[in-house]
Structures are given as C-alpha cells and as structure tokens.
Amino acid sequence: MLMFFILFFLFLFFLGVVSFVSARKHLLSTLLSLEYIVLMIFFFFFFMLNFLNFELYFTMFFLTFSVCEGALGLSILVSLIRTHGNDYFNSFSILQC
Template sequence: MIFEFDLFDIFYIMFFMGFYSLCINRSHLLMILLSFEFILVLIFMSMVIYLNFFDMEMYFSLIFLVFSVCEGVLGLSVLINMIRMHGNDYIQVLNIL
C-alpha cells in the first residue's frame, strides 16, 4: 500500500514531532528553546507556502519572522542569565513560586 502525502501533511507531522520533542525534553531549557525554534520555522515555512499559493503579499511572514527572532534572542538571554546564576540549565533548579 502506497501512502501519498501532501506537503502540508508533512508539515503537520513535523509540527507534532516538534511538539512531542518539546514535551519529552522539558528538563533542559536549551532543548525547550530548540523545540520552539523548530516549531516556529515549520510555521514560517507553511505560512510562506500558503501565502505564495494564494498570491498574497509576504509582509506578514516578514513580521512573523522578526517576532520569532526576537523570541529566540529573549530565550537565549534567559538561558545565559540562568547559567550564570545557577550554573546549569535544568528547569528543576529554579525556585519559581
């Protein structure tokens, strides 16, 4: 039996794989950030393909890309601050009440 996949089906599968890796690797902040970036890149690629398919402008994808880069920079700054304060990137080290 041959399975035929559409491009968006592959993006859905990859999105759920990224979400699954986010759920499994929730003890390290770096792995959480990598999973978020993987999911954001998949959303960006699917949005670009969708906007090109309907001949729409790409300004929204540019704004989305700017916000995802800002989210990545903010996450890396939190990671660096956490490593400097606590010495590692385990989530269990934090005392968040």
C-alpha cells in the first residue's frame, strides 16, 4: 500500500514537471506548474511524515517557504505585466531590463 502511494505521488510530481517544461509561452502557466509541483512535494512529505509517525513541523516550514515563493512569483509577474504589457516570454528581452 505504501508503494502505491509513493508511485502515485511520483506520477503526479512528474506530471507537474512535464507541464512546467511544456509551458513555454506564458509566465503565469509556468508559475502555476511550479505551484503544483510544490503542492505535490508537500503532500508527499505530509503523507510520509504521518506514515512514519514523525512530527509535522517540517511541513509548516515548507509551507511558509512555498508561500513566500508564490508571493515572489506573483510580484514578478505583476511587475513584468506593468512594464511589458503581457506575460509572453517572446516579448521579453535582456537588453530592455
């Protein structure tokens, strides 16, 4: 039963990685894929720590850092939309920044 859950979470994690790699057009879809990957890692940690009867303090630290990462990604998205007008990767240039 444990092996089934590990394979299930691993499959969901790799689905997130595939969507992250294939989402090359919009920054918002890339950020959503990253949040999905972080959520799958959190569920895996939570399940494994519960299964092994450990404390769940690490999950709170992980959630804190993932929320900070999400807020930072959204602030970068908002600043890019304000400066460039859209979130297409093709419209960004290193020389403009």
